[in-house]
Amino acid sequence: MKKILKKCVAGLLWIVIFSVSTSYAQTNNSDNEYKKPLKQVLTEIQDRFHVKIKYPEDMVKDRFVPYADWRYKTTAAATLASVLAPLDMKVNEEGPNAFKLKYYEYSRITVEEGREKLAYLSSRYNDKTSWEKRKYDLRPCMLQALQLSPMPARPKSKPIITNKRVMDGYTVENIAIETLPGVYVSGSLYKPLKIKGKIPVVLCPDGHFGDGRYRADGQYRYATLARMGAMAISYDLFAWGESLLQFKGEDHRRSLAMTVQALNSFRILDYLLTLKEADPNRVAITGASGGGSQTMLITALDDRIKLSVPVVMLSSYFSGGCPCESGQPVHLCGGGTNNDELAAMAAPRPQLVISDGGDWSANVPDTDLPYLQKIYGYYGKPEMVQNAHFPKEGHDYGKSKRLAMYDFVAEHFNLNINVVKGADGKVDESKVVIEKYPAQYVFGPKGENLPANAIHGFDQLEKLFNK
Template identity: 60%
Template sequence: MNKILAAFLICCAVVQHPFAQTSDDQYKKSLKEVIGLLEKRYNISIKYNENQVEGKWLNYAEWRFRSDVDETLRNVLSPLDLKVNKEGEGKYKLKEYEYYRWEVKDGWDYLDKLATRYHNKESWEARKAQIRPELYKALKLSPLPEKPKSKIILTPKRVFDGYSVENFALEIMSGLYVNGSIYKPLNYKGKIPVVLSPDGHWGDHRYRKDAQIRFAMTAKLGSVAVSYDLFAWGESLLQFKPEDHRRSLALTVQTLGAIRILDYILEDKNIDKTRVGICGGSGGGSQAVLMAALDPRINLSIPVVSLSSYFYGGCPCESGLPIHNVAGGTNNVELAAMVAPNPQLVISDGKDWTAHMPQHDFPYLQKIYGFYGKKDKVRNVHLPEDGHDFGYSKRKPVYDFLIEHFKLNPKSLKNGNGNYDESSVTIEKMDALYTFGPNGEKLPKNAIRGYENLEKLF
């Protein structure tokens, strides 16, 4: 009897039910096949590029389907760290890239938890002293790489109405360059302030019209403005590929570039070291927050449509390294608080991850500034009907804030209604803002090429 039972069990182990699951069969389907099933079952369309779905597989794919299409899409895509944008009734588009985004309350609760670590100026200063050196380590910038001895490369000045522009290329490590443009006021007396001006991932980046207007107007108001390329954008593409921007060293290179630019600009005896600001929008706002937390030489910060306790930035150039895991964990709002008690303007809008700034994150900043008795030094301009851009509604409070805290003179740029006339700004063609020529023909011979050679530097 035992022999018969043993034979039966062996037979069951070898000849399984045709629908039983084996150890390596998890009912997986390719993402492309799953999208086809979704479109057919729910009568929807999902746009995507082939490279977004190539090589991606989903385990237990059809087990994730539910009666509600949006719930189904979340179930299907979240294991692959993907999302869709809804573009109309039944129409979706697969997002190319995005970090996992927290729920609003999760961000608020975490910020509240961080806030339990300090209750006065002394405990907050101790917290700052803990965070800053760990940020440098997380960025692979501790110690800072040796500074090249090469001189900055400058193009001839172009003179416009009330300001000048010269392009630059600065070697920040051996063979690694950051490129940008320096906007200067034509007429000034005494020492002048400077505003570092990183920017986000909008089309044409620092070359687009509204960016050029902002930099030029900053100069016309009486301050130097320094714009510079994102890593693997603009002229950086002479050394790297566009996809390299979405790799972790993008954050390191952009931060080091800003530090080296600041080193250079502060060597100018005409620059007022007590008036050093940084202003950026979107991903540039993330850079502004990080740089102001890292570098105490910066004493004014203006992050625009970027700051949030529940969103850490959607790109490796903002959070591709573990900067938010330092000192037992942090987030961008706590990093922004490190500017206190220096002036800070936070501009938020109603249609992105800054939509809830006035409700929770801004009161937190006010509390930190209150430790110094300087609540009035931090402000929030919230534009609930606005979207994610750097339009005039955002530029105007930037100009107002710079005028107030850097003691600038609007002269004839401001009319009786309090608005600014930006019409005198000259919008240059993109290649006019290049340092290495329209086709990169002036790229230095020692310039490295390719991400693998960048990795060797670190």
């Protein structure tokens, strides 16, 4: 009886499968746009091209590909691009025959597309005159895209400075600056313990790393620069760190984050250059990842920056995936630009591009650097742009990258790097004190010292710009 039952079930199952297949074959035509489930299409692509495609189930659930079988090309990559285009999806190539399904990213194109765009941009100018015309066409558009044209009025309040600490060869103070009415940016200001005459200023915008400006690798960098004789300031991303006292974490992924962060850098520099010890002829900016995006953007827009070190961010095919890097239409200026052109706007000021083999900056030595050298060559100074590439490293501002930056800043700003070297002749960061969060808070452990006029909520920030 059981055997008969099993045969009946198997027979019914075969009938159902046959019926569905027949029905599908009969209805899979132009009347229904040759539509197929996305998951089925991806499986078929994997089988046909012998590749692996990673994706979470919720990305493919209830999604269909129109004219699916008509979209096949000669390679897996070309087929996936064709299949996914109408769904606003794409894949990232993670290795040989390995892909990962992604939603469409407006800020990222393929490596080859990036090279093609860079070649096109490069063809638009061939000497200093034509390049500077392009540069000065871009700049006002970029400021307008950021909603910073005209520039908002600067609040008249004085910076809030608290809790000065004296360390081995340097000091640290907590600082907050009002950049818009009721909007504050918090940071840590590092200075040499003994200051003689004018000293360099180094802006250190933060990137998207855990612990923000409080992280250890950041503190090593800021303090070592101070021990070398410069003043260095680190400061929070918008809606990170103490900015969370005023805004929610999700507000960081709003387009105005890009605007506020740019304004924060301008306002911080405005203040630091009022200090009697600040040397306006030796102003630098350096940051990694999102901080690298800020480094290129601020240098492009502000001639007060005399030296820049963008870290693990320069790429011809990636403009920064966070809205704080590409949320405003800056990269649409001039008929379309990219981070290479933004970095080129630093010319002929000294620039060290730091890159690695583990992210989108992997192609800097053979793609981005030659382009930058061409632009710097228009000024007769191709040697003023350099690249420190670490092919076996990843996306960070690690020690090897810091060492390259220290040498570059010391050389161009005439700093004595020997004061931070040990007996072995290498830079010694061990004298830097790594502080915990509370020591670096401007407004107290619970934000109890936040000024009374501080706004709360993204809607209030929008009202400031709507005025």
